[in-house]
Amino acid sequence: MSLRSFLEILEEKKQLVHVKEEVSTKHEISSIMDAFQDGPALLFENVKSHSKVVGNVCGTRERILQALSVSAEQLYPNLRDAVLSPETPKVVDEGPVKEVVEPPRLSKIPVLTHFEKDAGPYITSGVVSAQSPDGKVENVSIHRLQVLNDKQLAIRLVPRHLYRLWTMAKEKGKDLDVAISIGVHPAVLLAAACSPPFGVSEFGIANRLLCGCLRLVRCEKVDAYAVAEAELVLEGKISVAKEVDEGPFVDITGTYDVQRSQPVVDVVSVMHRKDYVYQALLPGGSEHRILMGLPREAAIYDAVSNVVPNVKAVNLTPSGCGWLHAVISIEKQTDGDAKNALLAAFAGHPSLKHAVVVDSDIDVYNPEQVEWAVALRFQADEDLVVIPKTRGSTLDPSADQESGLTSKMGIDATRPLRVPKEKFEKAKIPKTGASEKIITKIRRELFE
Numbered sequence: 001m002s003l004r005s006f007l008e009i010l011e012e013k014k015q016l017v018h019v020k021e022e023v024s025t026k027h028e029i030s031s032i033m034d035a036f037q038d039g040p041a042l043l044f045e046n047v048k049s050h051s052k053v054v055g056n057v058c059g060t061r062e063r064i065l066q067a068l069s070v071s072a073e074q075l076y077p078n079l080r081d082a083v084l085s086p087e088t089p090k091v092v093d094e095g096p097v098k099e100v101v102e103p104p105r106l107s108k109i110p111v112l113t114h115f116e117k118d119a120g121p122y123i124t125s126g127v128v129s130a131q132s133p134d135g136k137v138e139n140v141s142i143h144r145l146q147v148l149n150d151k152q153l154a155i156r157l158v159p160r161h162l163y164r165l166w167t168m169a170k171e172k173g174k175d176l177d178v179a180i181s182i183g184v185h186p187a188v189l190l191a192a193a194c195s196p197p198f199g200v201s202e203f204g205i206a207n208r209l210l211c212g213c214l215r216l217v218r219c220e221k222v223d224a225y226a227v228a229e230a231e232l233v234l235e236g237k238i239s240v241a242k243e244v245d246e247g248p249f250v251d252i253t254g255t256y257d258v259q260r261s262q263p264v265v266d267v268v269s270v271m272h273r274k275d276y277v278y279q280a281l282l283p284g285g286s287e288h289r290i291l292m293g294l295p296r297e298a299a300i301y302d303a304v305s306n307v308v309p310n311v312k313a314v315n316l317t318p319s320g321c322g323w324l325h326a327v328i329s330i331e332k333q334t335d336g337d338a339k340n341a342l343l344a345a346f347a348g349h350p351s352l353k354h355a356v357v358v359d360s361d362i363d364v365y366n367p368e369q370v371e372w373a374v375a376l377r378f379q380a381d382e383d384l385v386v387i388p389k390t391r392g393s394t395l396d397p398s399a400d401q402e403s404g405l406t407s408k409m410g411i412d413a414t415r416p417l418r419v420p421k422e423k424f425e426k427a428k429i430p431k432t433g434a435s436e437k438i439i440t441k442i443r444r445e446l447f448e
């Protein structure tokens with residue numbers, strides 16, 4: 001199970017467009033990816049003096065479902081099972097990624113410069129895997145990596161699990177060995193975006209999602225494991241002594257994240273398939289929102305399911321950056337259910353800022369229906385929950401810049417049970433066979 005095998009499926013389904021014109025890694029590829037964010041995947045075959053580049057691979061929810069071979073209903077339970085019962089993948093001696101092993105020359109890799117004011121080229125689909133100094137804990141996560149020169153990257157380390165491993169290495173006075181796998185199956189990207197407790201390897205989650213098919217290889221020059229079927233692997237060491245200015249860089253919100261002092265990664269070796277395809281991922285694009293957002297939707301779904309018997313759907317909306325805004329539909333039993341659902345949602349996804357709970361007749365993916373529910377089923381004096389000064393996303397530019405604190409808002413847009421149901425009924429017009437026929441005929445005339 002590799003990126004390649006998935007691209008073959010996309011090719012068959014005519015969801016892969018081949019771009020034969022010559023394009024540059026600076027702004028050109030990213031602007032084309034931007035124009036087709038939730039469209040087909042794009043294979044750039046003619047990249048100025050570089051290998052091929054593929055983009056927008058997981059640009060739609062449907063493609064994630066396709067990649068995991070699950071239905072929309074099965075997605076969250078599947079993710080939950082994988083997080084709760086990960087399976088350690090097999091380690092093999094040889095894998096396609098070992099076809100070429102060579103010293104690093106990062107300028108040979110078609111790393112994109114995405115936005116106007118980005119600090120430079122950034123690797124955005126790198127799956128970073130590392131182990132604790134005692135080898136007991138492995139962590140796998142995705143980090144933005146700024147290319148500094150032919151042998152060095154800057155890595156953004158948010159204080160989560162990889163940061164913790166890096167701190168452990170720092171205490172021993174030793175750099176942290178990492179493998180950076182690029183060009184992997186969507187399940188590996190999705191697993192790396194999950195947040196299981198520290199100590200659970202996200203490779204185990206990916207392997208479970210892939211029904212036991214994930215294979216790892218031991219790196220040649222560092223103490224870490226990489227994806228055997230990746231297109232490209234960078235072997236490196238996150239320095240515990242060297243830091244540089246990293247950024248500015250566009251993150252999931254589509255705004256520039258500020259420049260910070262961040263650790264340097266010394267790349268010591270590179271391995272890749274002979275004809276490797278470099279995987280690009282547009283920051284703030286549909287694919288970024290889906291990969292980061294889906295595991296959080298599953299977390300919200302689980303948290304809300306604990307307090308409300310029947311949760312129908314969760315959507316981290318595109319306009320809320322796939323991260324800050326959730327719409328949750330429930331089958332309400334009592335009037336307190338929606339507020340409990342709101343509190344659970346904020347607990348399930350700590351970066352969540354605004355949440356709307358609707359009844360199960362509302363389609364959470366349809367913003368017009370959601371607004372309709374807010375217009376007709378919500379009273380601000382009793383259905384609004386405001387939680388001031390809590391911890392939220394560091395990416396929200398309106399949060400307090402010094403403390404990082406933000407206010408959260410929950411909207412209960414479910415119909416109050418004390419008002420007769422009929423009051424909220426959406427009126428329907430009965431259709432006859434004759435009217436249906438005429439409607440179809442007019443439609444045909446209009447669109448032919």
Ligand code: MN
Nearest residue numbers: 139140161196
């Ligand atoms: Mn982790």
